Amino acid sequence: MNASAPFGSPGPLIDRFARSITYLRLSLTDRCDLRCTYCMPERMQFLPRADVLTLEEIYLAARAFMARGVRKIRLTGGEPLVRRDMIDLVRALGRHIGDDLDELTLTTNGTRLAEFAGDLADAGVRRINVSLDTRDPERFAALARRDMLGNVLAGIAAAREAGLAVKINTVALKGINEHEIADLVAWAHGEGYAITLIEVMPLGEVEGDRFDHYLPLDAVRHALEQRWTLVPSAARSGGPARYVDVVETGGRLGFITPLTGNFCEGCNRVRLTATGQLFMCLGGEGQVDLRAALRSDDREAALNDAFARAMGEKQERHDFAISGPGGRPRLARHMSVTGG
Numbered sequence: 535m536n537a538s539a540p541f542g543s544p545g546p547l548i549d550r551f552a553r554s555i556t557y558l559r560l561s562l563t564d565r566c567d568l569r570c571t572y573c574m575p576e577r578m579q580f581l582p583r584a585d586v587l588t589l590e591e592i593y594l595a596a597r598a599f600m601a602r603g604v605r606k607i608r609l610t611g612g613e614p615l616v617r618r619d620m621i622d623l624v625r626a627l628g629r630h631i632g633d634d635l636d637e638l639t640l641t642t643n644g645t646r647l648a649e650f651a652g653d654l655a656d657a658g659v660r661r662i663n664v665s666l667d668t669r670d671p672e673r674f675a676a677l678a679r680r681d682m683l684g685n686v687l688a689g690i691a692a693a694r695e696a697g698l699a700v701k702i703n704t705v706a707l708k709g710i711n712e713h714e715i716a717d718l719v720a721w722a723h724g725e726g727y728a729i730t731l732i733e734v735m736p737l738g739e740v741e742g743d744r745f746d747h748y749l750p751l752d753a754v755r756h757a758l759e760q761r762w763t764l765v766p767s768a769a770r771s772g773g774p775a776r777y778v779d780v781v782e783t784g785g786r787l788g789f790i791t792p793l794t795g796n797f798c799e800g801c802n803r804v805r806l807t808a809t810g811q812l813f814m815c816l817g818g819e820g821q822v823d824l825r826a827a828l829r830s831d832d833r834e835a836a837l838n839d840a841f842a843r844a845m846g847e848k849q850e851r852h853d854f855a856i857s858g859p860g861g862r863p864r865l866a867r868h869m870s871v872t873g874g
């Protein structure tokens with residue numbers, strides 16, 4: 535990938551609320567080899583392949599962000615590891631670690647991690663998030679609509695062997711995994727992994743009604759406190775999670791509470807979709823077309839203009855509510871478009 539290509543004149547990204555944007559979530563694809571019921575329908579309508587940025591364009595976009603002060607990049611999707619040749623991009627970005635970039639990381643469902651863990655570590659990745667909502671094979675097959683728990687567990691083990699620090703992400707779902715959460719925490723901590731719980735968010739149409747499975751994390755936390763001593767931690771990962779240390783297990787537990795907690799103050803993130811749409815908020819509609827800027831004849835000017843518009847549009851807080859009128863999600867976009 536061409537590291538010397540022009541990418542616009544630098545200048546920090548600061549929004550109208552004086553928040554500095556230092557963290558980019560980069561979706562490599564909206565496609566996925568699983569179909570988690572809370573994330574997407576079985577017959578998901580994926581973005582047309584012709585609209586998707588090339589890996590070269592994604593790299594160029596990442597360089598443009600780095601030139602404007604972004605220090606952390608998380609690769610996501612859809613499932614980032616299903617994009618062909620994605621490891622070339624990881625290697626190209628990895629060369630900036632320690633220079634323009636503090637951290638390159640990714641969020642994965644783990645199904646292909648056994649294959650790629652070593653390459654990711656060699657490219658400079660040090661920490662990864664792996665999504666795992668259940669360790670029960672039948673529940674996994676029902677929830678992800680694919681019988682692939684074995685691949686995921688093998689992937690997690692391979693990541694550890696490759697020296698990657700693993701954090702497990704678990705969406706808390708009423709009536710599905712709520713009674714397994716304490717066991718998941720105990721398992722993760724026993725294996726030496728941190729674990730973060732996430733409230734289900736109303737993004738995109740899925741077959742069921744998300745409200746049926748919405749589980750506020752304050753209730754989960756209360757239940758865990760009956761079993762363990764949770765000590766609030768000052769630790770921050772640069773993302774929206776708030777942490778506690780679990781005294782009895784010695785492990786760290788995070789909570790991401792977009793619906794019940796303060797999620798937006800101090801937000802330092804933007805998200806670029808696989809088709810080059812820049813979303814300033816996971817829970818908002820505002821977007822700026824970076825693909826047009828990247829493909830413009832005067833790329834530098836177009837990028838500067840696009841970034842200025844983006845910072846003017848970043849909203850103060852998200853628009854989440856579990857559903858809008860008629861029980862439909864407020865935001866039509868699926869999480870797999872922007873990544874987690």
Ligand code: SAM
Binds near residue numbers: 566869
């Ligand atoms: N496929 C990868 C994975 O599952 O880790 C990366 C993309 S996935 C969209 C990122 C994270 O978003 C996962 O942890 C997933 O559980 C979570 N997620 C997906 N849909 C969600 C929703 N509606 N509410 C809350 N979290 C969601």
Ligand code: SF4
Binds near residue numbers: 569570574611613
């Ligand atoms: Fe795929 Fe991740 Fe969505 Fe599950 S949560 S369907 S693994 S993108």
